[in-house]
Amino acid sequence: MSGASFVGEYLHTLDAKGRVALPAKFRETLGPKFIIARGLDKCLFVYPNEEWEQVMEKLKTIPISSKDARHFTRYFLSGATEAEPDKQGRVVIPQNLRDYAGLNKDVFILGVGSRIEIWDKSKWEETKLGLEEEFSVLAESVAGI
Amino acid sequence: MSGASFVGEYLHTLDAKGRVALPAKFRETLGPKFIIARGLDKCLFVYPNEEWEQVMEKLKTIPISSKDARHFTRYFLSGATEAEPDKQGRVVIPQNLRDYAGLNKDVFILGVGSRIEIWDKSKWEETKLGLEEEFSVLAESVAGI
DNA sequence: ACTCAAGTGGGGAAAAGTGGGGAGAAGTGG
DNA sequence: CCACTTCTCCCCACTTTTCCCCACTTGAGT
DSSP, rough: OOOOOOOEEEEEEEEETTTEEOHHHHHHHOSEEEEEOGGGGGGGGEEHHHHHHHHHHHHSSSSSOOOHHHHHHHHHHHTTTOOOOOSSSSEOOOHHHHHEEEEEEEEEEEEEETTEEEEEHHHHHHHHHHHHHHHHHHHHOOOOO | OOOOEEEEEEEEEEOTTTTTEOOHHHHHHHOEEEEEEEEEEOOOOEEEEEHHHHHHHHHHHTTTTHHHHHHHHHHHHTOEEEEEEOSEEEEEOOHHHHHTOOOEEEEEEEEEEEEEEEHHHHHHHHHHHHHHHHHHHHHHHHOOO
C-alpha cells in the first residue's frame, strides 16, 4: 500500500534564484505537485501529495484549544509550501525554508523511503560522519534488523 | 471533502489606509467574501465562508447558560468582520482588529490549514524563535511524524 | 566520437504587491 | 434640511518578484 519509496543521495546546487533541480529518479513518483516543509534535524522534508494528506489528517485530530498544539500546527504549516517543478524539474525553495535548513549553494537531496530530504551540503556531511560510527549500534536499537 | 488547506508564510505591509494584500495563493480558496475575526494568541483569524459555518456550528453547541461561554461568544463574534477584497486583492482591517493584534506596518500572513492568520511582524518573529526550539519535542508528542 | 538526458545559468514577459489620487457615501453640526 | 467634513472604496500607476522559456555544459551510454 504505502506508496512512495525513495532511495539515494544526490548532490545538487541551489542557484541564485533559489531553485534546485530534483533528481530525475524522484520526479515521476513525486508527481506534478507536492509539499516541502520544515523537517526534523534542520533539514527539509518533501512529501508526495498522498503522504501529505496523511500528515494533515493527523493534524486535524488535534484540538485547537491546546496551546502547544496550536503553536505546533502554526509553525509546521506556515513553514510548508506547495511546490510544482518547472519544465526542467526544478522547484523554488522559499526564503524561510532556506533559512531554516541553512541552505547554501550546495545541497544534498536524499531519498528516505516515503519522503525526500534536502540538506545543506556541509551539514549533511557532518551528520553522516557521526552516523557512520553509530550505524551498527543504531541498527540494533531501532529494530531487529 | 475537507475544504481549505492553507500553507506558507508571507511578509506583507499594512498601508496608511489600513489595507493588506492577501497572498495570491490564498485568494482562490478564500473566494470573494470571507470572515476576519479575533484569534487566539493575539493574532487575527481569517476563515473562508465554509469554514466559518463550521465554527458557527460549534459555537451553537455551547450552552448559553455558562457565563464563560457567553463572554467568549460575545467577544469573538462582535470582533468579526465580513471582508471582501478590492480589485488588487487587498482587504481593509478595521481599527479594532488592528488594535487587538497590535498590527503595525509589517505583518506576517500565515497559512494554517483550514484558516489564515495575520500577525504583527515582530510578534510572530518572537513567537517563532521560541517554537523552533520546541519543534522536535512537539513533533513527537503531538503527532508521530 | 556522437547522441541523448540531466543539471545549470540567465533573459524577459507577466503577475503580484504597494502607494496614492479622487469620486461618492456616510456621518456631523448648524 | 442643507452644508461641511470625514471616511470608504474604486481605480490608475509604479516597483518588485515570479516564473516561463531558451541555451549551454557535462557525463553516461552506444
